[in-house]
Every structure is written in C-alpha cells, then in structure tokens.
Amino acid sequence: MAEDVNVKRAAEYDTATLSDALDRLGIVGQCYKIAGRSDAFQMTGRAFTMICGPASTPPGTVGDYIDDVPAGEVVVIDNGGREDATIWGDILTEIAHRRGIAGTVIDGVSRDVALCRKLGYPVFSRGHWMRTGKDRVQVEEMGRPVNIGGARVAPGDIMRGDADGVIVIPRSHENRILDIAAEIAAAEDSIREAARSGMRLDEARRQHRYHSLQTRKD
Known part of the structure; x- marks a missing residue:
C-alpha cells in the first residue's frame, strides 16, 4: 500500500x-466535546463513516462492520450525541487494534475504557458509560457524511486526535x-x-x- x-x-x-x-x-472542523478516553491517545487516519439511530423491532446490529474497515483508517460514528447507550466496547476495541485500525471517533459514548487504555487503542467520544447499546442503537447507514461534534465528516476526510480533542480535515x-x-x-x-x-x-x-x-x- x-x-x-x-x-x-x-x-x-x-x-x-x-x-x-x-x-x-x-x-468548521473542530469536533466539539469529543475527547480521548486517555490524554495519551494520538490518532491520525482517514474517516470510515457511519450513522446510527434508535434500534428497530427487531433490532439491527451495532458492530458487524468492523472487518470491513481498512487498516489505517478511523472509525467515525455519528450516534447523534446520545449518551444513555454505548456504541463501542471491548470486542470492537480488541478487533480494531488487532487489525491496525487507526482509532475510533464517536459522537456519543463508549464503554470498556480499561481495555482501550491497556492496548493503547485511541477512542475519542463524548464520554464513557457501561450501559449497552444492544437493542437500543443500530447502524443505519455507512459511507456517508456525518456530524461529529458539530463538524461535518465525509468518508476519506483526515481525522486527527490528541489530548486537546479531534479535528477533521x-x-x-x-x-x-x-x-x-x-x-x-x-x-x-x-x-x-x-x-x-x-x-x-x-x-x-x-x-x-x-x-x-x-x-x-x-
């Protein structure tokens, strides 16, 4: 490559x-209120985008896309700023880290932060909380422009994250x-x-x- x-x-x-x-x-490329789950996290890569929404009946999936993300890219998830249900956890962190994905950015919350800190896998989000997104949240569409902290992110845009937050270029x-x-x-x-x-x-x-x-x- x-x-x-x-x-x-x-x-x-x-x-x-x-x-x-x-x-x-x-x-406007500053992703407001999106911060690393560790101040040590550094991330640079091109955006692999998706938008999520409330789960349907029966519910859709929250994470079966991970094997389709190219190494070196950043998973960018627009969950509408939702903070009462997670959209990223330890299984996704482990697989993303193993596959060489550059990091994850979420307009929403993540969980299982101990593992991303242990592995050094960069996760940037509005916060973290343990309540699962399963049966509450689902992936609606992939590969489209999304909104992350008030900034527009299109597929292939460069994402840069550090201790001060996240920028989209x-x-x-x-x-x-x-x-x-x-x-x-x-x-x-x-x-x-x-x-x-x-x-x-x-x-x-x-x-x-x-x-x-x-x-x-x-």
Whole structure:
C-alpha cells in the first residue's frame, strides 16, 4: 500500500495548530466535546463513516462492520450525541487494534475504557458509560457524511486526535490546511526561540504576527 502523504503530514501537527489553520480558512472542523478516553491517545487516519439511530423491532446490529474497515483508517460514528447507550466496547476495541485500525471517533459514548487504555487503542467520544447499546442503537447507514461534534465528516476526510480533542480535515481542502498549519507551527517555533534568547514575548509575537496567525483571510 502506498504511503498516504497527507495523513503523515497531518500527524506532524497538534490539533491546536490544525484548528488555527481551519480558522484561517473559515472551515468548521473542530469536533466539539469529543475527547480521548486517555490524554495519551494520538490518532491520525482517514474517516470510515457511519450513522446510527434508535434500534428497530427487531433490532439491527451495532458492530458487524468492523472487518470491513481498512487498516489505517478511523472509525467515525455519528450516534447523534446520545449518551444513555454505548456504541463501542471491548470486542470492537480488541478487533480494531488487532487489525491496525487507526482509532475510533464517536459522537456519543463508549464503554470498556480499561481495555482501550491497556492496548493503547485511541477512542475519542463524548464520554464513557457501561450501559449497552444492544437493542437500543443500530447502524443505519455507512459511507456517508456525518456530524461529529458539530463538524461535518465525509468518508476519506483526515481525522486527527490528541489530548486537546479531534479535528477533521476535509479532503477538498487538505493541502491548503496542511500548508497553513506548517506556516503557523514555524511562526510559533520562531517565537519560542526568540523568547528563549531573551527577547520580550510581546515583541517576538509582534514580529511573527502571532495574534493574526489564525485570522480568516479571504
């Protein structure tokens, strides 16, 4: 499999830097309230999307798709922000980890967090709780754009997660976003170096346009 250059590039930047790059372009890609079940989790990969809803009678499945997710991709589940029933647990974590899936992002909750922490498998969600989603939640559709924390995620978009949360980088803008992220990161590195060399922080920030790095430019 050929290396995905932009996934590799995205992994070089933290979500804060990528958030500023998104702001520069006026793109909403910050997934509000979606956080790692461990602050140590890092995740970068392309989105494998699905939307879930309340279970029918008889109920549908919540997890039989996992063997179809390509290695290196991120499972992205839109469960409508539901917090009273889980959509991801230890069996999915074990299989996803074994198959080399890059991580899981849920607009909703997960459970069995002890295992994802033990394995180092990145799960990002609104929270965690033990109540099962079986007979309560089911997968409705796969491979379509979804809503994760107020951000639109389309199949193949780059997902980046770290201790600050989750960012989506839309495929149609990814080169520009990553170029801007590189510019912002370089400016902030220059500010740090100038301050370490004895320059006043306000002067270092002025010289490197710190206060306008994220400002939208039309």
